[in-house]
Amino acid sequence: MKSRRVSVLPHTVTFMIAIIASSLGFSISLFAAEATRPNIVLIISDDQAWTDYGFMGHADIKTPHLDELARRSLSFPRGYVTAPLCRPSLASIATGLYPFQHGITGNDVNGHKNRAELDVPLREAFHKHPTFIKTLTSNGYLAHQSGKWWEGSYQDGGFTHGMTHGDPKRGGRHGDEGLKIGREGMKQVTDFIDMAIAKEKPFLLWYAPFLPHTPHNPPQRLLDKYAREGRAMDVAKYYAMCEWFDETCGELLSYLDKKKITDNTLVLYICDNGWAAPSTNADDPHQELWKGFAQRSKSSPYENGIRTPIMISWPAHLKPERVEDFAQAIDFFPTIAAAAGVEAPPDLSGINLLDADARKGRKQVFGVCHSTHNMTIGDPDSTQQYLWCVEGDWKLILRYDGKDTTRYHNLHVWDKAPARLFNLKDDPHEKNDLAEQQSAIVQRLTEAIENWH
Numbered sequence: 001m002k003s004r005r006v007s008v009l010p011h012t013v014t015f016m017i018a019i020i021a022s023s024l025g026f027s028i029s030l031f032a033a034e035a036t037r038p039n040i041v042l043i044i045s046d047d048q049a050w051t052d053y054g055f056m057g058h059a060d061i062k063t064p065h066l067d068e069l070a071r072r073s074l075s076f077p078r079g080y081v082t083a084p085l086c087r088p089s090l091a092s093i094a095t096g097l098y099p100f101q102h103g104i105t106g107n108d109v110n111g112h113k114n115r116a117e118l119d120v121p122l123r124e125a126f127h128k129h130p131t132f133i134k135t136l137t138s139n140g141y142l143a144h145q146s147g148k149w150w151e152g153s154y155q156d157g158g159f160t161h162g163m164t165h166g167d168p169k170r171g172g173r174h175g176d177e178g179l180k181i182g183r184e185g186m187k188q189v190t191d192f193i194d195m196a197i198a199k200e201k202p203f204l205l206w207y208a209p210f211l212p213h214t215p216h217n218p219p220q221r222l223l224d225k226y227a228r229e230g231r232a233m234d235v236a237k238y239y240a241m242c243e244w245f246d247e248t249c250g251e252l253l254s255y256l257d258k259k260k261i262t263d264n265t266l267v268l269y270i271c272d273n274g275w276a277a278p279s280t281n282a283d284d285p286h287q288e289l290w291k292g293f294a295q296r297s298k299s300s301p302y303e304n305g306i307r308t309p310i311m312i313s314w315p316a317h318l319k320p321e322r323v324e325d326f327a328q329a330i331d332f333f334p335t336i337a338a339a340a341g342v343e344a345p346p347d348l349s350g351i352n353l354l355d356a357d358a359r360k361g362r363k364q365v366f367g368v369c370h371s372t373h374n375m376t377i378g379d380p381d382s383t384q385q386y387l388w389c390v391e392g393d394w395k396l397i398l399r400y401d402g403k404d405t406t407r408y409h410n411l412h413v414w415d416k417a418p419a420r421l422f423n424l425k426d427d428p429h430e431k432n433d434l435a436e437q438q439s440a441i442v443q444r445l446t447e448a449i450e451n452w453h
Contacts, residue, residue, distance in 0.1 A: 037202040038314060038339055039265040040136070041256070042332070043249055044093070044208035046086065046148055047275035047298060050079075050307040052242050060226070061242045065250030066311075069269065072320050073311035074353070076327035080390065081273055082367045084298060084305030087150045087174070089272040089329060090208070094131040094157070096333030096348040098368065100380040100453070102129050104150075105370035107174075109377065110405075116168030122377055123151050130345050132333045133204065134158035139342045142201050144192040146181035147208030148272070150174050159206070161192055175210065182209030182248040190255050197259060202340075208272075209248060212241030219244060232279035263316040266339050270329060271308040273298050289410035299411050301369040301386040301397050302430050312353060314339065325359040326390070328367075364391045366452045371404035372411065385412050389449050393425040396435075396445035419446065 050056065053063045055070040056077065082092040083099050091097075091104040099105045103125055109118035137143050137158055145154035145162030150173070154162025163178035170176070181188060189207060196203035218240035226239040256262045276294035281287045286295050297304040310327040312318065312335065330350035337344035338352040351358040371383040384402040388395065397420045404412070419442050421435040435442050 036264070037141075037341060038317075039196070039203050039205075039256075039261060040141075040336055040340065041205045041252070041265055041267045042093075042207065043252070043267065043269045044090070044148065044206075045245060045269075045271035045308075046208065046210055046213040047273065047293075048212055048242060048245070048271045048308075049274040049276055049297065049304050050077075050271070050309060052239075053309065056309055061239050063242065063246040065246050065253060066269070069249070069253065069267065069313055070309070070311055070322075072315060073267075073269075073313040074318055074320065075312075075322045076310040076325060076353070077322065078324055079270065079308045079310030079327040080306050080365050080367060081270070081308055081329045084273040084300055084369055085372060086148060086272045088370070090148060090150065091126065093270065093272075093329045093332050094133060095129045096132070096330045096344065096350045097129060098330065098349070098366075099370065100368060100384075102126055103377070103380055104375070105368070105380045105383055106372055106375045107150075108373045109375045110373075112373065112406075115173070122375065123156070125377070126151055127156060131158060132336045132344070133206070135333075135337060135342050135344070136204050136340060139340070140201065141204050141340070142192075142196045142199070143204040143206070144189065145206045146178050146189055147206070147210060148175045149178055149206070149208070154178075159204075161195075162206075163188055175208075178208075179210040181207070182211050182245070186248065186251050186255070189252060193255060193259060193261075197261070207252060209245065211245035211248065212238060212275075216241050232277065234277040234279050238275070238277050265314070266336070267311075267313040268332060268336070269309070269311040270332070274304040274307065276304050286414040289414060295411065295414070296430070299369070299372045299408070301367065301388045303395075303424070303428065305369070306367055306388070310353075318354065323359070326362050326365045327353055327359075328365050364389055364448060364452075366449065368453075371402055371406070372408035373406045374402075374404050376403070387449050387453055389445050389452070390424070391445060391448070393423050394441055394445065395422045395424050395430075396420070396442060396449065397422075398446065398449060421445075 052058050052061050055067040081089045083089050087107045088099040088104045091102050095102045108115045143159040145159040149164045151157055153166035154164050164175050166172040216237035222240035222243050227236040256265050274297050276297035278294050281294035296302040331353050334344045334350050335353045366389050369386040374383045376382040382403050384400045386397055388397045399418050419435045420433045421438055421442050422430045
């Protein structure tokens with residue numbers, strides 16, 4: 001018996017050692033994988049026209065920190081959102097879906113009436129969709145929400161940490177406490193970065209400050225910089241807000257440098273939708289219908305509503321380059337998933353923007369514009385105002401007559417043409433409608449839009 005026990009023991013010990021070694025190796029490989037996965041920082045501007053940056057050629061607005069980010073990024077000056085309004089736009093960024101797919105087509109179900117009660121089933125349906133937020137946290141990432149967030153609390157959205165409570169009894173809507181970020185400092189963000197580094201965990205940071213969005217109350221030093229004789233005050237305040245937003249981006253990016261994590265941090269930039277001061281459109285007779293901002297900017301399918309620069313920086317892996325390829329909000333989910341080595345849903349329409357072949361293969365981008373404060377749960381097309389397509393230099397806008405029972409219908413009621421066609425190379429600000437002269441292009445792009453939608 002003793003000899004048999006002696007003969008078995010070495011095999012048992014060997015087997016146990018093999019298990020321990022295998023487990024240890026597996027743990028080490030997991031740690032190594034986690035250590036090399038990129039941190040992900042998403043910067044989202046709020047209400048800023050595509051022209052209003054130094055790197056996009058603006059003559060007056062100073063954005064030195066975003067200019068520097070552009071210099072070290074794969075940069076897309078021809079970027080587009082899916083919808084020209086914050087809530088549906090942000091929902092598309094998170095899900096990689098168009099508004100008629102994820103159901104968030106406007107800011108409220110029925111204007112401002114019973115908004116909290118009516119919003120519950122809408123959010124519940126939305127949260128059934130995968131997002132890159134939930135995908136990353138289920139794969140070991142920590143995730144922090146700050147700034148704009150419409151879909152309940154940060155926990156509802158799948159973030160592990162955040163600022164927005166989403167409680168309507170405490171004024172929770174579209175960001176609540178999260179809207180303090182940037183305007184009242186960056187401590188919540190930098191504390192989260194410190195915590196993630198201490199835990200040796202990769203992280204996602206959703207930085208969507210309420211900037212340069214109204215209220216336009218910039219620091220006096222910035223307003224003094226832009227206020228001048230002959231410039232309308234609404235313009236001066238907006239310009240100052242754009243630089244204030246840029247300063248907060250500089251604080252965030254410099255903190256990544258300070259912590260020596262810039263090289264393996266994927267930084268993505270987009271704006272949720274465009275904006276223009278009402279005084280810039282004073283010679284338009286339709287501006288009398290709507291005083292809040294310039295017609296054909298926010299909540300419209302024109303370039304000042306839907307176009308945005310998109311940037312991706314990842315110094316350890318990505319060569320800086322400015323390209324004319326199309327990029328869109330629906331591309332963020334597949335791009336982030338590819339960089340982090342996780343799976344995105346296979347049925348997403350977006351592409352991995354890090355894949356040059358995928359970019360070159362894209363010939364068209366599409367989007368929608370619905371009523372601003374009307375949504376119909378289960379029937380998103382009922383409030384549809386426009387569909388649009390951009391192909392090469394051509395852009396076609398199709399007009400629809402979706403329901404709009406709020407005062408925001410004045411944003412679109414003036415626009416009677418069933419189709420408008422623009423050549424964006426010759427006419428980037430869409431002053432010359434060519435639909436009657438180019439009927440063949442209108443027909444072809446109409447068919448493309450109908451096949452897409």
